[in-house]
Amino acid sequence: MELPEIERHTREAIAGWSEASLRFSVIEKGGSGRLFVRVSDDAGERSAIAMHYGLDRADNPRFAAITDFLNRHGVAAPGILARREDLRLLWVEDLGEMDLGDLAGSDWACSRRPAYESALRAVFPLHRIREEAVPSDLPELERPFDASLYLWEQDYFLSQYVARFHDAETVERLREDPAFPVLADELGALPRSLVHRDFQSTNVMLRNGSGYLIDYQGLRWGLPEYDLASMIYDPYSEFTEGQTRELADYYFRLKSEAGDDDSRAAFDRRVVQCATQRLMQALGAYGFLGAVKGKREFLAHVPMAKRRLLALSEHDGGLSSLARHLV
Numbered sequence: 001m002e003l004p005e006i007e008r009h010t011r012e013a014i015a016g017w018s019e020a021s022l023r024f025s026v027i028e029k030g031g032s033g034r035l036f037v038r039v040s041d042d043a044g045e046r047s048a049i050a051m052h053y054g055l056d057r058a059d060n061p062r063f064a065a066i067t068d069f070l071n072r073h074g075v076a077a078p079g080i081l082a083r084r085e086d087l088r089l090l091w092v093e094d095l096g097e098m099d100l101g102d103l104a105g106s107d108w109a110c111s112r113r114p115a116y117e118s119a120l121r122a123v124f125p126l127h128r129i130r131e132e133a134v135p136s137d138l139p140e141l142e143r144p145f146d147a148s149l150y151l152w153e154q155d156y157f158l159s160q161y162v163a164r165f166h167d168a169e170t171v172e173r174l175r176e177d178p179a180f181p182v183l184a185d186e187l188g189a190l191p192r193s194l195v196h197r198d199f200q201s202t203n204v205m206l207r208n209g210s211g212y213l214i215d216y217q218g219l220r221w222g223l224p225e226y227d228l229a230s231m232i233y234d235p236y237s238e239f240t241e242g243q244t245r246e247l248a249d250y251y252f253r254l255k256s257e258a259g260d261d262d263s264r265a266a267f268d269r270r271v272v273q274c275a276t277q278r279l280m281q282a283l284g285a286y287g288f289l290g291a292v293k294g295k296r297e298f299l300a301h302v303p304m305a306k307r308r309l310l311a312l313s314e315h316d317g318g319l320s321s322l323a324r325h326l327v
Helices: 003-013 060-072 108-127 147-165 168-175 179-188 224-232 241-257 264-291 296-312 320-325
Strands: 022-026 034-041 047-053 080-084 089-093 193-195 204-207 210-213 220-222
Touching: 003 022, 003 034, 003 047, 003 080, 003 089, 047 060, 060 080, 060 089, 108 193, 108 204, 108 210, 108 224, 108 241, 147 168, 147 179, 147 264, 168 320, 179 264, 193 224, 220 224, 224 241, 224 264, 241 264, 264 296, 296 320
Parallel strands: none
Antiparallel strands: 022 034, 034 047, 047 089, 080 089, 193 220, 204 210
16 A cells, blocks of 8 residues: 555544644554554644555454454553554554664663563563463464474474574484474473563563553464563573573562462473574574575574574573584
8 A cells, every 4th residue: 555545544534634734654664564654743742653454464454353452451552543444454553663672772770671671561461361261352363372383483493594504414413303392292281371472672662661562463372481582582682691580580570479379490491491482483584584585684683593592402491402503
């Protein structure tokens, strides 16, 4: 959809904007067959984000229903101001221009840590919605995390990253490692909650000091620790080992204050397991996007993701064979 058409539909959809002087600017963020346009009036008093989505991905049309669900259940997410789903066009609340990733390099104690803690508080209500008590208003979701999906992530890692950046013998040895399917089976057998699925720095917006989730159309049943690991082991962000531990400590306190009687040892093991899965998935994505799609900028994140994956291989729940073969 072209900007003039978006402008026409915006003036029809948003009350008070039919004759207003408006500014339209394309937001260079997102993707997945979606176009984002910030619309604001000249007075700077009102703004909205127009989102036009394609059907190249099955999760794009689910955004509206999932947004409504999150709003009803008190999860920090933008509201929908107007919709023309027949045109695949939505207008959502403008949360501003700052995401967690924009805080890179800022002071940890005064800036980054409070912001990341706010992000964890934002996603935590989502994790309290458990599969054992499915809400009656739950919309259609993406495929849940089960053993087969974890195996798919592992294969994606082996075929799109290892096979492209290591030799054939390394691929074969890792494919033969029984620890990979054991990890998938163990994670797939655990009780599931709702998870964001892509909970990383660029998918949390900051407004007035509070975090808000975006890009959650991949919502599904899974493990909360997968979301946590996606954030605190995010290859897009720099963390010291101590900072990663502080955020894990904070999330564990949220769980304890909510009445969970989980042991810290079991929690730490799940975080390592989920971080291992997430980083393998990320490396597979970087390999595919960089080598197949020609988006070479993603290859810049490979060293950080690999370094963190290898460090995790030395912890309980990690895959020790990675340290032996991915040198």
